Amino acid sequence: MIDLAHTPVTSVPGVGPKRAEELKKLEIESVADLLGYFPYRYDDFRVVDVAEAVHDTKVTLKGSIYGTPSIRWYGRKKSRLTARIDVNGVYVKVVWFNQAFLKKKMKTGETVVVSGKWDAHRLQLTADRTWFGQESEKHVGRLEPVYSVTSSLSVSWLRKTIYGAFAAFGREIEEVLPQKLRSRYRLLDRARAMYYLHFPKGREEGVQARRRMVYEELFLYELKLLWHRKQEKAADKGMTRRLDHEKLDRFIESLPFPLTGAQRRVVEEIVRDMADESRMNRLLQGDVGSGKTVVAAIALYANWLSGFQGAMMVPTEILAEQHLRSLKELLAPTGMNMILLTGGMKAKEKREALSQIQMGLADVVVGTHALIQEDVIYRSLGLVITDEQHRFGVRQRSKLREKGETPDVLHMTATPIPRTLAITAYGDMDVSVIDEMPAGRQPVETYWVKSDVWSRVVEFIGKVCRTGRQAYVICPLIEESEKSDLQNAQAVFEEIAEELAPIRVGLLHGRMSPAEKDEVMRSYAAKEIQILVSTTVVEVGVNVPNATVMVIYDADRFGLAQLHQLRGRVGRGGGQATCVLVADPRSETGIERMRVMCETTDGFEISQKDLELRGPGEFFGVKQSGLPEFKVADLLEDFKVLELARADAAEILEATDWEEAPEYRPLREYLDRFQKEQAKFD
Structure with a gap:
């Protein structure tokens, strides 16, 4: 068979060098690229009767010209052409704008097919496509594909060219899916599915074609992902360690609180990975307050029992100090030596820390990106933990991992990722989820108010702070902008400080130096500041148990996941906490965000809704998403297919005849091409 992936698009009839250059702008360079360039929608030219035509939709009617x-x-x-047509005894008014030339073609009694927007109340159709006599036979009854094109290419030319490509090369399209999978799901063969996706005769053909190509796309993606992971695991052996399960169990039982069922489950998954000869690469997801830190402490203790050092990297110095305090409280009875390493340490403190790390006297090192600097030498690094892993670049995370020979890696995040995306975005990791909150933690009560009651919100903040509690007030901007009406942190800070004096108010924003930020946060944590007016720099990781009020101004301008993270800063010390969303939404999306926040505190439910409102690209941020761009599949709509495809890909890779069975040859060749492509970038 001809290799269509390496057959230039100029082999298709009607495609010369000039057209090929235009097609290249659409990333079409081979015949395979052209055949796989699917339409984004279809124009429906199937004729309907007047009684079936749906008001305010595009319909196609067939009739005969009546009158003049x-x-x-x-x-x-500019012109307005009007005619009446007889559609099976019903007289319909048809209007054409700026198409006066059509009048010459109209003869009383002649057959005409018109397609356009239908007004059922007036029995009127505003036409955008018209065919007379026999010409209509080419189009009537068809779903006509519509493609994205450049300004130099027309949709009709591309449609005709793709049709010609199928005529010339359709028989060369090779099947990639094994027969057992096609039979299991009753899928069309590949060539027919691709053709029907371009040129379906009816809805059923289109549905079956899409069903086949969605499965193929997701299956090949998962096959590639799982195979790559399998290759990495085989080549990347982890360290040999003996875990003392008895001591580990005794430590867990000695904790001042019982683990939740979810915590026990993820601890088992992590410990199992650490005992395995392959290197652990696991993502631990847990909602705000779900107890990820204690899981990390257990992993660090297990690592220490087996004779290795552990390191935890976090985004900020204040968070590093906070984590160190938490770990010391949990691990104090074990006798482990835990130290801090940050860029802001004094030279003498840093030299002492580096010496302890290199000599192996430091059992656990908690710090910022200072942990990956060249002068940091670990004696026996066995476990690397990154907290809020999405805040670090890929290179930063890998540099910490490279500080040891083959350390196990545990990534943690409090940003819940729906399973819809976790399977794709974090396909190179195993995923553990803490989906249960510790007993006794009360949900934060959330209220949405309009900005015209702002003065009452300020009164409420003052009332709470006079009882000894603390509050956050979050604003989207730092200072006033003529281009924006969003509330700004500087103005709110000045207003609250004046209104609620002598209550101490602090200001925190991204333009401050790291030292200034740390000083403000230390003052807030020490209760020297009672109200902190801030931008979103407090979104992740800050832990002030005494804070019970979170006010978010212009809340509708934030994403749901971000609002949930901000809300998670309060209610961390027991007792009832309150979140007030101050917003005047101007869109349905903004109103929906406020409604969701008031109705649920479940981070995974919120993240799923956020995904539905914003889509995968915006959910992660387009540049950093790492998500594949599927031609046909939709991650939200086709998630169940994704799960099936993943299970099927795993089954085939584990098959005893995977390496030699003829039916798997196209898949092995596909993976071989993928490996060669990857090698270009290594």
Whole structure:
């Protein structure tokens, strides 16, 4: 068979060098690229009866010209052509704008097919496509594909060219899916599915074609992902360690609180990975307050029992100090030596820390990106933990991992990722989820108010702070902008400080130096500041148990996941906490966000809704998403297919005859091509 992936698009009839250059802008360079360039929608030219036509939709009617058409001119070029057509005894008024030339083609009694927007109340159709006599037979009854094109290519030319490509090369399209999978799901063969996706005769053909190609796309993606992971695991052996399960169990039982069922489950998954000869690469997801830190402490203790050092990297110095305090509280009875390493340490403190790390006297090192600097030498690094892993670049995370020979890696995040995306975005990791909150933690009560009651919100903040509690007030901007009406942190800070004096108010924003930020946060944590007015720099990781009020101004301008993270800063010390969303939404999306926040505190439910409202690209941020761009599949709509495809890909890779069975040859060749492509970038 011909290799269509390496057959230039100029082999297709009608495609010369000039056209090939235009197609290249659409990333079409081979015949395979052209055949796989699917339409984004279809124009439906299937004729319906007047009784079936749905108001305010695009419909196609077939009838005969009745009476004499009339034209009304607006200036020299604009016109309105009107005619009546007889559609099975019903007289329909048809209007054409700026198509006066059509009047010459209209003869009483002649057959005409018109397609356009239908007004059922007036029995009127505003036409955008018209065919007379036998010409209509080419189009009537068809779903016509519509493609994205450049300004130099027309949709009709591309449609005709793709049709010609199928005529010339359709028989060369090779099947990639094994027969057992096609039979299991009753899928069309590949060539027919690709053709029907371009040129379906009816809805059923289109549905079956899409069903086949969605499965193929997701299956090949998962096969590639799982195979790559399998290759990495085989080549990347982890360290040999003996875990003392008895001591580990005794430590867990000695904790001042019982683990939740979810915590026990993820601890088992992590410990199992650490005992395995392959290197652990696991993502631990847990909602705000779900107890990820204690899981990390257990992993660090297990690592220490087996004779290795552990390191935890976090985004900020204040968070590093906070984590160190938490770990010391949990691990104090074990006798482990835990130290801090940050860029802001004094030279003498840093030299002492580096010496302890290199000599192996430091059992656990908690710090910022200072942990990956060249002068940091670990004696026996066995476990690397990154907290809020999405805040670090890929290179930063890998540099910490490279500080040891083959350390196990545990990534943690409090940003819940729906399973819809976790399977794709984090396909190179195993995923553990803490989906249960510790007993006794009360949900934060959330209220949405309009900005016209702001003065009452300020009164409420003052009332709470006079009882000894603390509050956050979050604003989207730092200072006033003429281009924006969003509330700004500087103005709110000045207003609250004046209104609620002598209550101490602090200001925190991204333009401050790291030292200034740390000083403000230390003052807030020490209760020297009672109200902190801030931008979103407090979104992740800050832990002030005494804070019970979170006020978010212009809340509708934030994403749901971000609002949930901000809300998670309060209610961390027991007792009832309150979140007030101050917003005047101008869109349905903004209103929906406020409604969701008031109705649920479940981070995974919120993240799923956020995904539905914003889509995968925006959910992650387009540049950093790492998500594949599927031609046909939709991650939200086709998630169940994704799960099936993943299970099927795993089954085939584990098959005893995977390496030699003829039916798997196309898949092995596909993976071989993938490996060669990857090698270009290594």
